[in-house]
Amino acid sequence: MLIVWQLAAAALSLTAVNCGAWAQGAPGTRSDSLFRPWAATAPSPNNLPGVLRSNPRDTRSLSQKTYDPRSAPAFRESPGLPAHLQRAVVPYPTQESPGTVIVDTRNTYLYLVLGQGEALRYGIGVGREGFRWAGRERISHMTEWPDWRAPAEMLDRRPDLPDFVPGGLNNPLGARALYLGKTLYRIHGTNEPSTIGRYETSGCIRLRNEDVIDLYRRVKIGAEVVVLSAH
Secondary structure, three states: OHHHHHHHHHHHHHHHHHHHHHHHOOOOOOOHHHHOOOOOOOOOOOOOOOOOOOOOOOOOOHHHHHOOOOOOOOOOOOOOOOHHHOOEEEEOOOOOOOOOEEEEOOOOEEEEEEEOOEEEEEEOEEEOOOOOOOEEEEEEEEEEOOOEEOOHHHHHHOOOOOOEEOOOOOOOOOOEEEEEOOOOOEEEOOOOHHHOOOEEEOOOEEOOHHHHHHHHHHOOOOOEEEEEOOO
16 A cells, blocks of 8 residues: 555655656657747836737747847846937827827937827838938838738839838838838838948838837827828
């Protein structure tokens, strides 16, 4: 009877070890923590870091779905950005409604109207000469880690460019993309943060990845976007 009891105890102990190895991701195990996308409960408005959420309709590779630049150890916030281009709440009197996005092309700022005379300001990169535009659009679509497809006109100008780049670190659209109406223009991240504050795009509005993640969490589809003239 004692032997039977000892064998049963040993079996229970072995089961506990295997469960712990699964949960902790020990070598040679398919830990759930290694295969589950980064996720978190909805942050409060004052909690700025962004988190990539799982999307059951997302068909990208595992590495693309689980990578979040604010979570992964390899990511660091873009260094060397001048203080005036850093994200900040600033005074901004306007007649536009809270939730409206205003793009100040001339000064390379994007403002998210908060109301009561304030806005959240982001440094941006904007269109170079000949590619700038002004007007009103609405956010029609929002995507995490978007794929990039080169428009035919761009390939005519730059035949050296690839036709397609999948979502991820090397994608020129960066971590998020907010599509503007039925146009080809987007508000998006970048894999070249050094271009923030410059006039280098083909008409899109470019933010650092950490800033576009923050903006993505604060705006909604249908939000109005006002692009001011550079002149």
